[in-house]
Structures are given as C-alpha cells and as structure tokens.
Amino acid sequence: MGTSILDRQEHCTLSRGAALATVCVVVVVCTYATSSPAGDVGKEQKYNIWRRRSPPGFAPDDELEVALRGAAYANRTLILTVLNEAYAEEDGLLDLFLRSMREGDGTAQLIDHVLFVAMDRQAFRRCRSLAGLRCYLLRQSDGDDDLSSEQLYMSDGFIRMMWRRIRFLGDVLKHGYSFIFTDMDVMWLRNPFPKLDRGDGEDLLISADKFNGEARDYVGNELNTGFFFVASNGRTVALFDEWHAARRASPGMKEQDVLNRMKRRGAFRRLGVRARVLNTARFSGFCQDSRDAAQVATVHANCCRTKRAKVVDLRAVLRAAGLLNRTAAGLMRWPAHSECVRSWT
C-alpha cells in the first residue's frame, strides 16, 4: 500500500528540475501528503486519498481535491474555516475555536473533518504546528496581497480577504463537495449537523444576525455569512459564481452585503436556490443571543468589530458554557458582550 505514496514522493523529487509552476504545485501536494496525522491511522488515510476516485474533470493530484477528500465524510461533506496570521496567533481565535470543538457536546469527532484554510504562510505554519489539524494553504492569486495582519472590519484588506474566500468556496462546490462554512469566531458548543434539517432538500441553510421567526423568509432576515451549510449542485455553483462576479459592481461592499442585495433582487429564485434561515435559538450570536442555551449549537461573535473584543467576549461564553449541564441549561444566562459593544466606539 505504501508504493503509490513512495512513487509520488519520487515523482516530486524529480519534478524539482521542471518548470517553476509545476514544482510549486507538486511541492504543496507532497507537503500535504507528509503532513497528515502521523502513525498508522495517517498512513491508512493517505492510502485512501490516493485510491479513491476523483470526480470527472479533476486530476487525481489536484491539490484542492486531495485536501477536500481527506477531510470529507463519505457523503462528500466537510467543514471549512479560514484563518490568517492574526486569527492564528497564540491564545487567539484559533485556540478558542479549537477549545470549543474539543470540549463541546459531540464536537470533538468533527475536528478530523475540518479543513483549516490558511490565507497566509504564517497561519499555515501555526496550523501545521498543532497536532491533528488538516491545513490547506490558499495561495493569493493577485501576487503581493498581504492578508496576514488583522484585517479590521470593512478595511480594504478585510474586503479582499472576504472575496478571495468566496471564490475558494465556489471552487469547493465545483469539486462536488458540500460543506459547513464557519468563521473562526464561531464557537461550536454542540454538533450542529443534527440541527441542520434539510427536510425540503434545501441548498443553503444560513445564519442570520437577528431571526424574525420565519425560517423561509430569507429575504426579510438579514443573512450572516459567518456560518452556513451549502449543498454542492449546479444551482449553488451558479450562485457562488454570480456572487463573486458581483464584487466588481460593488466597490467597498463586503460579500455579506452583496449576498443580501442579490437575494433581495430575486437571485435565489431566479437560480432556483432553495434557502432557509437558521434560527438564532440554535445558531446564536452576539447580535441576538439565544434564549434557550440548551438548544444552542454555535455562538458567533457577530456585531463585534475587533479581534481583541471577540476574544475577550468569546472566552466568557466558553466559561459560561463550561458550566452548562442539562439541569442548569435552561437557566443559563449569557455573559454580557461588553467588549464587543465597546468595540464600535
């Protein structure tokens, strides 16, 4: 079983003399192959990676395909999150995110299905230094963009990073993978999969800042792109293409506002995308706290401007959630999100 991997590594070495672009691709593929979890389990996974078939149109060594296949469940579903250097720093959002996943209710087993998409080398390096994470380096196509520092809400860098992310997510859909996308400032207190009901075969389940009580009213609810599930199909591929293409006509707007504008103008209906809004009772956030902590799967530090404020207030949420138990659950009060409230002033 080791033969195919060996062949690839040899191939990798040989290719170093070839054209620069080829070398880059091959080196990253090899880096990925050697960065899987160590030990027998890791070997087994590598074996599966190379042996399973890739979808039509994608070479078996398509770097993204390899990463997606490694993280996905058999039903071609995985969890995606994006990090940059500022998010990856020690005692920052990455660490809080991981702590919530490791200690949440039924969430620890999900970590193996999360692909951590690094926007810069520093974030990639930090990701790789943490045991058991699947890390993927997203290269910036437009060259000298440095998106490693904290990208303050609505700064140019913030907006560029958001659009790069949308293009990447569209690529994932084109590869035939469905996913939960989660921002790293979303704490996972419980496994959200059982709460993502797709009874009507919805293509998109998406969180909202405030929930108006009507899950089908995706037009009336202000959608939040920090947490959503999207199924891969022709409709959602078209939606993401259109969404990304709309950035040129929307200078200074963030992707979330563009999506909300598209839906108001009837894009979902036109493309046949079936969407449902996630109730803040289960997919909670700082804009509108769930009133029933026992139901909460995730808590998003939305309505918050700076990373520092998010870290302080999310830490308080984790502390409070650590006290959660079935008897106390209905009684739990969320801590005030005072740093986030102050972050706007």
Ligand SMILES: *[C@@H]1O[C@H](CO)[C@@H](O)[C@H](O)[C@H]1NC(C)=O
């Ligand atoms: C895919 O499989 C996983 C593991 O069995 C499950 O938790 C998840 O709900 C499935 N996803 C979808 C979209 O069916």
Ligand SMILES: *[C@@H]1O[C@H](CO)[C@@H](O)[C@H](O)[C@H]1NC(C)=O
């Ligand atoms: C759970 O919460 C109840 C009510 O607050 C409390 O009496 C009990 O000691 C808690 N149990 C644990 C194991 O923390």
